[in-house]
Amino acid sequence: MSALSISNLKVEIHGNTVLHDIDLRLEPGQILGVVGESGSGKSMTALSVMQLLPRGSRWSGSITVGGADLATMDEAALCRMRGRDVGMIFQEPMTALNPVKTIGDQVAETVRVHTGASRREAYAVARAMLDRVGLPEAQFPLDRYPHDLSGGQRQRVVIAQAIALRPKLLIADEPTTALDVTTQAQILELLKQLVREEGMGLMLITHDLAVVAGLADTIAILKDGAVVEAGATREIFREMRHPYTRALFSASAHVPDRGRKPEPSVTPVLSVAQVVRDYQQPRRNLFVRRPPFRAVDSVAFDIHHGENVGLVGESGCGKSTLARAILALDALQGGEIRLNGHVVSSAGEGPHPELRARMQVVFQDPYGSFNPRHRVRRLVTEPFHLLKVRPQGAELDRRVDRALSEVGLSSSDADKYIHEFSGGQRQRIAIARALIIEPALIVLDEAVSALDVSIRAQILDLLAELSDRLDLSYLFISHDLSVVRAITDRVLVMKDGRIVEQGETETIFRNPQHPYTRRLVAATPSLEAALARPEG
Incomplete structure (x- = not known):
């Protein structure tokens, strides 16, 4: 019996089709990697399995978890399924955890909601699960709060929540994107160990081809809401029949062309x-x-x-x-x-x-670092407040146009709002904001x-070109x-x-x-x- 079987899955949101005939299969004790860029349908596929689709959505096709058909379940049955038969690990552990509840309370809550266990019994399970994910009682008692823990430790708490009832299926949505490399390696090894020892199926959603190549048994590559290639991981990467697969592979290994090697200055x-x-x-x-x-x-x-x-x-x-x-x-x-x-x-x-x-700075989040109520023209000129004499009139417009053109955008983009741009374009605007004051160091x-691998490659090329041209x-x-x-x-x-x-x-x-x-x-x-x- 498959841990997860998806057949001919189609999802529409307000009449717009976002998933097209998705077919996926995951066996117990195996790891399925779901790979693709932002907007490819990875997270929407996971939300379909959890039956947590946004308002205005309609789905058709077949989804079964451990042999149970989701189409036949009412909301009460789906609530029993979530957490018991299907666990989910989210990308950002701090937002997935309640900051005012202890880690013991949050892991025990899953047990109490789905089994009706007493507080003592639920806490015993919580303690066992936290021990299981590498958070021993001596250093991590149940009364610790999320803010007391590091990013990797919080992610372990989220994993403990997800596996508290030993689900048939575990969905991990970009579980290591925000973690440093050693913590990422620990979390990935923990997930691999859980799959091997608990016999659950793991659906790993990621845009990192290196992670999925080292972990997944099978892989499905999504683009524009459709599976463009699927099969055994080694076979997919060895043959790379679809152009999109080849493009992802090339972007993941991309090295910008540095025109010259800088010489030490006096x-x-x-x-x-x-x-x-x-x-x-x-x-x-x-x-x-x-x-x-x-x-x-x-x-x-x-x-x-x-x-x-x-x-x-x-x-x-x-x-x-x-x-x-x-x-x-x-x-x-x-x-x-x-x-x-x-x-x-x-x-x-x-x-x-x-x-x-x-000196200027470009931050990680290309959306959160901007005020969404202001147009791009005002956003990129923010560094001018550091100057005694701020450019005005035609000189201001010239500086804005030049900064935008330096990063591959047009002067007409100055009158748009930040929500009108993609993630890569927003990061280009963040770089334009840093450049406009002509800094010596960024x-x-x-x-x-x-950023997705292809967008990341574009931004790295842009940064290398700007460094060479503008010194x-x-x-x-x-x-x-x-x-x-x-x-x-x-x-x-x-x-x-x-x-x-x-x-x-x-x-x-x-x-x-x-x-x-x-x-x-x-x-x-x-x-x-x-x-x-x-x-x-």
């Missing part, structure tokens, strides 16, 4: 000298002050003109804190930061506002991690080491607030010296390595 664009950033911790009590927590500890490095430097490390290593210090958003407790030889900030002194304007904080310098912060390897000239590896290794990117990846660097490189999913491993 005066670096950015010079970070023995920077220290401390945070005062809450008092233990009225009379005992805890020592400050050192998030950045004596960090020093330079970035030269036209150079792209990557900063990598696990969550909590100090990457974002260092970025805030460089952007003069946080005060320093030691050291100094210089831009083109001039002190931006130093211990005991605040930032220099005119120099701060010469900090890219996970700037492509939320721009980048500090590229990312947990995706494959992206860092593709775009950067040098890489800095950060652990516990310190730079533990730095050097030319290819040298670091081919011959890492520090044990921590070796662990990061080993944990990075590789499409070529996954396909080269012997089967079985």
Whole structure:
């Protein structure tokens, strides 16, 4: 009996067809990878299985879970199915968990709702499930709250919820996109172990071909709401009969063409000298002050003109804190930061506002970093508030038009709202906003991690071309080491607030010296390595 069988699934939303004759099959103890870009129908297929389609939807065809036909179930039966027969792991664990309820309450809730177990019995199951996903009682008692945990630990809680009743089918919708490489490797290994030991079927939804190649037994590739290719994972990637499959494969391994290799300059664009950033911790009590927590500890490095430097490390290593210090958003407790030889900030002194304007940032979320009520013209000119004399009239229009054209957009886009653009176009607008003030340095904080592989390839090409043509310098912060390897000239590896290794990117990846660097490189999913491993 199949864990999941989908036949001729068609979904319409207000008369518009979004899924076309989807056929999928998943056996117990196997992993099915569902791959495709945004809008391909991956999540809509999962919502069809959960019967959580948006208002105005109609579906037809056949969906069975463990032999049970969903078309014959009323809402009460579907409610019993969700959580008991089908579990779901969502992409963002913090939004999937209730911030005001303990982790014990949230895992136990699934048990109590579906089995009518007593509070004591439900808590016993919750404890066993949290232990099962690697959250032992000694470090993670049931009364901990989600905000007390790291991203990977929260995702383990979400997995514990999903498997609490040992469902026949587990749906994981981009479960590792927001996680660093070592945490991602741990979560993927945990999912693989659960499938093997519990005999459940796992439907893994992702846009990361390296992840699915190393994990899935079978794969289905979706485009525009239809399955364009499906079958055994090795066979699909070996033959790649459909042009879209070949395009995804090519984009996932894409390396931008750098026109030249930057030479070290006499005066670096950015010079970070023995920077220290401390945070005062809450008092233990009225009379005992805890020592400050050192998030950045004596960090020093330079970035030269036209150079792209990557900063990598696990969550909590100090990457974002260092970025805030460089952007003069946080005060320093030691050291100094210089831009083109001039002190931006130093211990005991605040930032220099005119120099701060010469550094800009591009954030991870290309939608959340904009005010949706403003037009693009106003959004891209926001950095001008850092200038003493702001461009006006025709000069302002000229600067807006030039910034948009630099990133491949037209001047007419200035009068549109941000919701009128795709994710890739929004990120281009974010880059235009950073460029408009003609900065010396741009900090890219996970700037492509939320993008599909083809859009990511386009944005990386754009960044490389702008760096070469405009002599721009980048500090590229990312947990995706494959992206860092593709775009950067040098890489800095950060652990516990310190730079533990730095050097030319290819040298670091081919011959890492520090044990921590070796662990990061080993944990990075590789499409070529996954396909080269012997089967079985």
